[in-house]
Each structure stands twice: as structure tokens, then as C-alpha cells.
Amino acid sequence: MARIKPTGNFSKQELILAKAALLFRKSGYTATSMRALAEELGIEAPSLYNHFSSKNEILQKICFNTADIFNNNINREIISKENCSLILENLIRFHVRKMLKDFDFVYVSDHEWRHLPSQLVTDYLNQRKTYEDKMVKIVEKGIAKGEFKKIYPYSAVLTILSAVRGLETWQKRKRRIFETDLENDIVKHLLYGLKK
Amino acid sequence: MARIKPTGNFSKQELILAKAALLFRKSGYTATSMRALAEELGIEAPSLYNHFSSKNEILQKICFNTADIFNNNINREIISKENCSLILENLIRFHVRKMLKDFDFVYVSDHEWRHLPSQLVTDYLNQRKTYEDKMVKIVEKGIAKGEFKKIYPYSAVLTILSAVRGLETWQKRKRRIFETDLENDIVKHLLYGLKK
DNA sequence: CCTACCGATCGGTAGG
DNA sequence: CCTACCGATCGGTAGG
Numbered sequence: 300m301a302r303i304k305p306t307g308n309f310s311k312q313e314l315i316l317a318k319a320a321l322l323f324r325k326s327g328y329t330a331t332s333m334r335a336l337a338e339e340l341g342i343e344a345p346s347l348y349n350h351f352s353s354k355n356e357i358l359q360k361i362c363f364n365t366a367d368i369f370n371n372n373i374n375r376e377i378i379s380k381e382n383c384s385l386i387l388e389n390l391i392r393f394h395v396r397k398m399l400k401d402f403d404f405v406y407v408s409d410h411e412w413r414h415l416p417s418q419l420v421t422d423y424l425n426q427r428k429t430y431e432d433k434m435v436k437i438v439e440k441g442i443a444k445g446e447f448k449k450i451y452p453y454s455a456v457l458t459i460l461s462a463v464r465g466l467e468t469w470q471k472r473k474r475r476i477f478e479t480d481l482e483n484d485i486v487k488h489l490l491y492g493l494k495k
Numbered sequence: 496m497a498r499i500k501p502t503g504n505f506s507k508q509e510l511i512l513a514k515a516a517l518l519f520r521k522s523g524y525t526a527t528s529m530r531a532l533a534e535e536l537g538i539e540a541p542s543l544y545n546h547f548s549s550k551n552e553i554l555q556k557i558c559f560n561t562a563d564i565f566n567n568n569i570n571r572e573i574i575s576k577e578n579c580s581l582i583l584e585n586l587i588r589f590h591v592r593k594m595l596k597d598f599d600f601v602y603v604s605d606h607e608w609r610h611l612p613s614q615l616v617t618d619y620l621n622q623r624k625t626y627e628d629k630m631v632k633i634v635e636k637g638i639a640k641g642e643f644k645k646i647y648p649y650s651a652v653l654t655i656l657s658a659v660r661g662l663e664t665w666q667k668r669k670r671r672i673f674e675t676d677l678e679n680d681i682v683k684h685l686l687y688g689l690k691k
Numbered sequence: 692c693c694t695a696c697c698g699a700t701c702g703g704t705a706g707g
Numbered sequence: 708c709c710t711a712c713c714g715a716t717c718g719g720t721a722g723g
Contacts, residue, residue: 325609326609327523327524327525327609327610328523328526329523329525329526330523330524330525330610332716332717332718333717333718333719334716334717334718342692342693343692343693343694344718344719345692345693345694345719345720345721346692346693348718348719348720349692353718353719354718354719384690387689409664410606413521413522413523414523414526438689445691446690446691447689447690447691448683448687448688448689448690448691450680450683450684450689451672451676451677451680453671453672454672454676454677454680454681454684455680455684455689457662457665457677457681458658458680458681458684458685459689460661460664460665461657461658461659461660461661461662461664461665462654462657462658462661463657463661464657464661464664465656465657465658465659465660465661466653466657468605468656468657468660469653469656469657475649476647476649476650480647480650481647481650481653484646484647484650484651484654485650485653485654487644487646488646488650488651488654488685488688489654489684489688489689490688490689490690491644491688491690492644492684492685492686492687492688492689493583493634493643493644493646493651493655493685493686493687493688494580494642494643494644494686494687495641495642495643495644528700528701528702529701529702529703530700530701530702538708538709539708539709539710540702540703541703541704541708541709541710542708542709544702544703544704545708549702549703550702550703
């Protein structure tokens, strides 16, 4: 007989990951104790070890699951063979939406990777570098085809990634503007600039 | 007789703050112990309490000193009564330079304020909001005067602040491009856009 | 999933 | 600026 999951939609592991991401974002990985995480879930701390072998394994799942999502997306875009402007626009939109939708996971991935074991830090940073390099190639191609201004491609990638990743500083007050307006404005700003 | 400071240029307090900022950035506030900080400075942990009354006071100094520097700068710019484009350009350049020059302090201020006591968190976030509001007014004025495109002023401020604050993700590999080229490219990108 | 518990490490103090 | 030390809290285990 098929097991029915406790909440219908989320496994216990996913529930733990979501709550851990929230606490890690709010207090940081180190300052979040297994006891505090357990309390939020209504269980005792040692029970967590039935789902994860260590506190660090929870962090690893958060970081690498999130990285996978971004990596898969950019690979899909590259395969699409669209023109460079559209690919870049799609990437920006994906970043903005993902940040607004899964803020805790993206924030923790962006900042708490420092607490991964050093071997995994290397692995994680290599993945990010590969992602950046793919974006650099897209910008280079766009410049060569005359779609983009002449600019150091690396500068452009850095500005774009900084802008979309830095959205975290604002997320909590997001009610000052509709999310779709914000997304459109960011695309417009990064592609066409602010000056008239 | 005038006391000669140990290093000629930096007081012991400043030395401790610089090393603390470095460690807080690399490992986070919570994961940095007073013992580890003391060891880096070649003293024993209890000796730190001759210079600061608590670990948290060190964090407070880092966060509020850095905030003061940015606040003073934007106030100077507003008083200058320059046109909005130039003010915005100057603010962007200041952020980029400060981030590259005092990376540890800016990074810690941007992320570890979560560990301030709750009253100071409120104070700190209010200062940041005031800073944002000043920038929003500059953009609004620029739109009214026809210097800038029609855009939600708040979106533009958010994109700009995100872009310059997010530079932290990149700083350590800064050798891939000259700092002045990067600064100029960011200004160009944020003001004139990427599309040709 | 729980109770009971361990060794390690933490921020900070006493006293000089 | 040091030695000696404290109470609290941590991640994790044993055993059920």
C-alpha cells in the first residue's frame, strides 16, 4: 500500500529543509541550533538525526539543490539558441522570480556556503564560476553580433548578477511595488539604462 | 609627553576592528570566537575586554562606523546641488570604491547586522531606509527634470543598490579586470544600459 | 520519535 | 595583558 505523506504535498525532509532555510537566513547557520530547528518543527533535537546525518548535511542540501536549479536553467537557455538579448532577459527574469519565490533558499545559498566543509566550498565556488563563464560567453557573443554595447563582458555579467542577487536586501519590504513591475523595471534598467 | 601609538598609524582598537571584520566576513560573527580573534592578534582572549566591553560591541562599531561613512557621503552629495545624473554617478562610484577598498567592513555591515541587539537592528535598518529614501528622491527629481527615463524610482534605486552591494560576490577575484575599468563599466551599464 | 547524557567550546569574570 | 575558571550551550550518541 502506498504511503501517504504527512502533509500531502511535502515530505518531512522538505519540511525540515524549508524551516532550516528560514532560520539559517534569519540567524545564520552557526547561530541556528538543532534544538531551535527541532522546536520550530515540534519535535526534539535528536529526532532530526533520523532525517539528516548532521546539521551540515542540511546546509549542503540547501546550497546544492539551489545551485542545481540555476545551473539547469542556464543550460536550458543556452540550448534554446535564442538571440543573446532574449537569453539575458530570461536569465534576469528567472533570477528575480526565484529570489522572490524562494528567498530563504537563495539567500542561504548565496551566503552560508562558507560553512560547508572546505572540499565542498571548492566544488560550490567552481559551479558558480562555471555559471558566470557561461554568462560571459553569452555577452561576448552579443557584443560580437552587435546586440550589445562594447563593454568588458565580465563587468556586465558582474553588474547583472550583483543586481539580481542583491535583491535580497529588499525582499522583506516588497509590498512597495508589484513584483511584476519590479521585474520589468529591472530588465529595462539593466538592458536599456536609466538615462534618457 | 605624547603617547606614541604602537604602529604609528593605527590604534589598537582599529587593529582589533580590522581583524574582527576580516574574521566576521570569512566565518560569520557567531562562528568567530573571541579566542580566535585574540590569537590572530597575538594576545589572550580576556585581554580583548580591555578594549571592548563585549564581542557584540565590536560588531556594533563595525556596522555603525560604516553606515556613518555612507550617510555622510550622500548628505554631502545632496548639499552639492549638482544635477541628478552626476549625483547618482558619484554615489555609484563611491559605493564601488568603498566596497573594493574596505571589503571586510562593508560586507560585515551588509550581512552581520542580524546579530546586533534588536533595538540596534531597528536603528540600523531605519538608517538604511533613510538612505534609500534619499536616493529615491534624487531619482524622482531626475525623472521630473527629464534626465531619467520613466521608471518606478524605487525600482531604479533597488537595482543600483543591489548592483553595487552585490559586488562582494566577486571581490576576491578582482584581478580579472582593472578596478577603474570595472567602476566605469558599472556606471555606464547602470546609466546607459547594455543594449546597443 | 523520545529521554538521558557526553565532551567540547563558548562569552565573559575574578583577581592580579 | 595574563592565568584560572565559571555557567551555559552546542552537536551529536546510546539505547530504546
